[in-house]
Amino acid sequence: MRHLIDPLDFNMQETGRLLKLAGGISDRPREYAHCCDGKILATLFFEPSTRTRLSFESAMLRLGGQVLGFSSAGSSSAAKGESVADTLRMISGYADIAALRHFKEGAPFVAARYSKIPVVNAGDGGHQHPTQTLTDLFTILRRRGEIGNLTIGLCGDLKFGRTVHSLIKSLVRYENVRFVLISPEELRAPGYIVKEVLTPSGHSFTEARRIEEVMPELDVLYMTRVQRERFFNEEDYVRLKDSYILTPEKLKSAKKDLVIMHPLPRVNEIDQRVDEDPRALYFEQARGGVFVRMALILALLGLEPEVLDP
Amino acid sequence: MRHLIDPLDFNMQETGRLLKLAGGISDRPREYAHCCDGKILATLFFEPSTRTRLSFESAMLRLGGQVLGFSSAGSSSAAKGESVADTLRMISGYADIAALRHFKEGAPFVAARYSKIPVVNAGDGGHQHPTQTLTDLFTILRRRGEIGNLTIGLCGDLKFGRTVHSLIKSLVRYENVRFVLISPEELRAPGYIVKEVLTPSGHSFTEARRIEEVMPELDVLYMTRVQRERFFNEEDYVRLKDSYILTPEKLKSAKKDLVIMHPLPRVNEIDQRVDEDPRALYFEQARGGVFVRMALILALLGLEPEVLDP
Amino acid sequence: MRHLIDPLDFNMQETGRLLKLAGGISDRPREYAHCCDGKILATLFFEPSTRTRLSFESAMLRLGGQVLGFSSAGSSSAAKGESVADTLRMISGYADIAALRHFKEGAPFVAARYSKIPVVNAGDGGHQHPTQTLTDLFTILRRRGEIGNLTIGLCGDLKFGRTVHSLIKSLVRYENVRFVLISPEELRAPGYIVKEVLTPSGHSFTEARRIEEVMPELDVLYMTRVQRERFFNEEDYVRLKDSYILTPEKLKSAKKDLVIMHPLPRVNEIDQRVDEDPRALYFEQARGGVFVRMALILALLGLEPEVLDP
Numbered sequence: 001m002r003h004l005i006d007p008l009d010f011n012m013q014e015t016g017r018l019l020k021l022a023g024g025i026s027d028r029p030r031e032y033a034h035c036c037d038g039k040i041l042a043t044l045f046f047e048p049s050t051r052t053r054l055s056f057e058s059a060m061l062r063l064g065g066q067v068l069g070f071s072s073a074g075s076s077s078a079a080k081g082e083s084v085a086d087t088l089r090m091i092s093g094y095a096d097i098a099a100l101r102h103f104k105e106g107a108p109f110v111a112a113r114y115s116k117i118p119v120v121n122a123g124d125g126g127h128q129h130p131t132q133t134l135t136d137l138f139t140i141l142r143r144r145g146e147i148g149n150l151t152i153g154l155c156g157d158l159k160f161g162r163t164v165h166s167l168i169k170s171l172v173r174y175e176n177v178r179f180v181l182i183s184p185e186e187l188r189a190p191g192y193i194v195k196e197v198l199t200p201s202g203h204s205f206t207e208a209r210r211i212e213e214v215m216p217e218l219d220v221l222y223m224t225r226v227q228r229e230r231f232f233n234e235e236d237y238v239r240l241k242d243s244y245i246l247t248p249e250k251l252k253s254a255k256k257d258l259v260i261m262h263p264l265p266r267v268n269e270i271d272q273r274v275d276e277d278p279r280a281l282y283f284e285q286a287r288g289g290v291f292v293r294m295a296l297i298l299a300l301l302g303l304e305p306e307v308l309d310p
Numbered sequence: 311m312r313h314l315i316d317p318l319d320f321n322m323q324e325t326g327r328l329l330k331l332a333g334g335i336s337d338r339p340r341e342y343a344h345c346c347d348g349k350i351l352a353t354l355f356f357e358p359s360t361r362t363r364l365s366f367e368s369a370m371l372r373l374g375g376q377v378l379g380f381s382s383a384g385s386s387s388a389a390k391g392e393s394v395a396d397t398l399r400m401i402s403g404y405a406d407i408a409a410l411r412h413f414k415e416g417a418p419f420v421a422a423r424y425s426k427i428p429v430v431n432a433g434d435g436g437h438q439h440p441t442q443t444l445t446d447l448f449t450i451l452r453r454r455g456e457i458g459n460l461t462i463g464l465c466g467d468l469k470f471g472r473t474v475h476s477l478i479k480s481l482v483r484y485e486n487v488r489f490v491l492i493s494p495e496e497l498r499a500p501g502y503i504v505k506e507v508l509t510p511s512g513h514s515f516t517e518a519r520r521i522e523e524v525m526p527e528l529d530v531l532y533m534t535r536v537q538r539e540r541f542f543n544e545e546d547y548v549r550l551k552d553s554y555i556l557t558p559e560k561l562k563s564a565k566k567d568l569v570i571m572h573p574l575p576r577v578n579e580i581d582q583r584v585d586e587d588p589r590a591l592y593f594e595q596a597r598g599g600v601f602v603r604m605a606l607i608l609a610l611l612g613l614e615p616e617v618l619d620p
Numbered sequence: 621m622r623h624l625i626d627p628l629d630f631n632m633q634e635t636g637r638l639l640k641l642a643g644g645i646s647d648r649p650r651e652y653a654h655c656c657d658g659k660i661l662a663t664l665f666f667e668p669s670t671r672t673r674l675s676f677e678s679a680m681l682r683l684g685g686q687v688l689g690f691s692s693a694g695s696s697s698a699a700k701g702e703s704v705a706d707t708l709r710m711i712s713g714y715a716d717i718a719a720l721r722h723f724k725e726g727a728p729f730v731a732a733r734y735s736k737i738p739v740v741n742a743g744d745g746g747h748q749h750p751t752q753t754l755t756d757l758f759t760i761l762r763r764r765g766e767i768g769n770l771t772i773g774l775c776g777d778l779k780f781g782r783t784v785h786s787l788i789k790s791l792v793r794y795e796n797v798r799f800v801l802i803s804p805e806e807l808r809a810p811g812y813i814v815k816e817v818l819t820p821s822g823h824s825f826t827e828a829r830r831i832e833e834v835m836p837e838l839d840v841l842y843m844t845r846v847q848r849e850r851f852f853n854e855e856d857y858v859r860l861k862d863s864y865i866l867t868p869e870k871l872k873s874a875k876k877d878l879v880i881m882h883p884l885p886r887v888n889e890i891d892q893r894v895d896e897d898p899r900a901l902y903f904e905q906a907r908g909g910v911f912v913r914m915a916l917i918l919a920l921l922g923l924e925p926e927v928l929d930p
Binding site: 038040042068069074081085086090094 | 670671678691887903909
């Protein structure tokens with residue numbers, strides 16, 4: 001039995017086959033409408049995350065399966081002191097696969113050890129969020145036809161943003177990827193990402209302070225939120241924030257086939273006028289997350305046995 | 311694509327066809343048990359309302375469809391600062407139709423502008439609640455065979471009660487409706503209802519302070535709750551409250567085919583002994599709300615294409 | 621129409637047929653996968669209980685039915701002052717069967733009086749929890765082939781533990797059951813259990829202070845939690861608590877075919893090392909609860925008409 005806890009749990013071949021399956025589902029959803037008849041997904045969200053939870057639920061329902069679960073720790077047995085291991089052992093009697101979100105890093109790893117059904121990490125604290133990463137890769141693949149051979153700008157809070165860290169770790173496995181890290185000084189990518197991931201990968205990477213400086217080079221622009229409270233002083237925030245808000249003006253120098261992504265929810269870091277730009281892919285990205293999760297459920301339940309290595 | 315935001319969004323012909331469809335579903339529910347196979351309803355309740363939410367969910371499930379969503383703002387992405395517009399754009403990738411309840415007036419209108427799937431307003435603040443109004447009309451139609459040609463007493467809090475305002479606005483479109491507005495002085499219908507809705511309609515309307523005064527004239531009695539905190543002083547409340555509580559004694563002078571309605575939940579404004587009276591229709595009214603919502607879902611999804619004008 | 625409010629609502633023959641049906645479902649679940657197509661279960665949880673709620677939901681989904689409801693009072697109409705009677709009358713229009721959990725003792729009894737659909741008590745305050753009792757009986761029956769002819773040790777908080785009280789009341793109906801009540805002095809079974817249930821039953825029963833004293837005699841060991849706050853003083857708690865924690869060491873003197881049960885959630889009263897012991901049945905017990913609830917739903921909906929007497 002396989003789980004998905006870390007984005008790197010699937011090797012490149014497995015990831016490739018999974019994304020191919022997601023593409024097939026996206027193209028011919030009706031063919032998959034009954035694959036999970038009689039199967040139940042448990043959504044165990046010890047920490048609320050509407051978007052992720054609903055994406056998993058939509059995926060299971062679109063496969064013909066059913067869903068049960070909870071959307072916050074307050075309404076769970078955890079309030080009575082139960083361990084995550086026990087919750088998963090119990091749920092193994094109620095459902096066929098589980099998506100687990102937990103505020104504690106590593107909780108899904110522990111849960112998977114005791115579970116008798118496949119466990120998907122739907123986010124653990126500031127740690128991992130592998131289905132977001134797969135969704136990001138899927139969006140790039142669908143739009144560009146391949147994942148490698150691109151220059152990707154990662155913009156915003158690169159220090160605390162886990163989606164960015166996970167995406168970098170996954171992208172270094174592909175060929176000819178150039179990274180441009182765009183962030184304020186205070187929110188630069190952490191040292192271990194540079195020293196342990198980017199440098200050993202042999203891929204080229206540069207840093208930038210302003211989005212405008214590097215816009216023309218980018219094939220993909222991955223936006224994330226810059227939170228006011230991350231700054232040491234208000235002065236810096238006021239001076240810098242505009243550099244991390246994407247506007248139609250800033251996009252004037254961008255490539256015609258740029259792919260603009262965002263993990264959502266977006267607050268104000270992308271101007272709403274950008275939404276009309278055909279290069280704005282973030283809502284399509286969210287939609288793609290459903291197909292990726294459909295493929296993942298099929299793969300983990302063994303219903304598409306050729307996706308994961310034995 | 312059509313939405314239902316305001317009770318008057320559907321013209322009289324559309325409303326008539328919708329209520330007729332609801333009647334057909336009520337008579338032959340099995341024929342509709344698979345109409346929505348593979349379809350998903352999103353219930354986006356930024357403000358809790360168990361009754362309304364469960365009525366929508368029951369409707370979709372009885373059509374063979376599926377449901378996902380959230381029941382309060384606390385567990386939604388709104389807590390992260392997402393706009394309602396973005397929520398709907400995201401949900402458009404997860405579901406086929408959405409029922410939206412929001413504490414902010416006008417939120418469903420904005421949401422519908424950005425949504426790629428039909429949106430139903432399931433209540434926005436003190437503003438509109440169109441499926442309640444359709445349910446009220448359905449109850450009158452089913453019991454009396456027509457909506458016009460009646461004297462309706464609207465009793466209780468006519469100042470703040472949005473269901474009453476919406477019902478009046480819809481009823482003036484029918485022929486020969488006489489309105490009797492029964493309320494304490496403090497809770498009379500607002501001026502705009504009298505000046506902009508009732509007076510221009512040409513329909514007859516009168517006001518009354520006590521339910522007993524007008525009981526014998528009524529064909530329909532629509533009860534609503536009078537909340538203690540609406541009164542300026544406790545003395546008035548104590549003196550008046552009994553006039554707005556329906557009892558078997560007060561019903562003695564009523565017509566034999568009176569239709570007693572209430573949007574529910576009822577607290578104490580209808581004595582429990584009235585529940586046994588065959589004229590008490592409020593629980594049947596709630597049940598009818600499911601059929602109305604089933605018809606609405608079918609109409610908005612285009613599965614009963616003759617209901618709404620193109 | 622039948623309800624299940626008190627564990628003794630079903631006579632011994634009915635209980636026997638229900639548990640037999642649960643066993644059949646457990647052996648051949650596929651045969652029952654569509655029995656409830658088109659049926660809706662309402663889970664009305666005025667008090668949160670994830671385990672019980674999900675067990676009911678899993679049961680209905682595995683029968684092909686659907687689920688709607690709420691998981692805490694905060695998101696229910698009760699917050700608006702609605703009575704439980706009215707909630708059930710409303711839900712009767714939305715669903716085909718209801719599982720009701722309420723913080724108030726007796727609430728399910730009142731609800732059933734007004735409901736037009738079968739009501740299952742899913743726990744009312746410290747009072748009754750009949751599906752837990754049926755699950756306990758099912759676990760004993762499945763493992764031992766019969767419910768009578770055994771020595772059962774009930775260990776932990778016998779004063780406040782409702783599952784223990786309900787289990788005793790059900791077990792006295794079977795033949796040749798010997799009860800061993802293992803608890804600290806402060807948490808002995810209440811007088812009425814001894815005087816009104818155990819003594820009149822004619823069954824043998826003894827009391828013990830320490831689990832080790834009686835281990836070799838037991839066929840079934842039913843563990844419950846001993847909460848620190850139940851003790852009059854910390855000294856007693858510290859001195860006694862280890863006597864009520866089950867460990868592999870204490871199990872050395874136990875029978876080879878002992879059945880170890882626990883209603884879950886477990887906190888620390890069973891050492892995690894015991895989980896590996898083949899005699900540890902508590903997670904299987906939780907799984908069995910789904911089959912018991914499947915059988916119950918079928919029986920109350922009249923879909924297996926031979927289970928309950930007319």
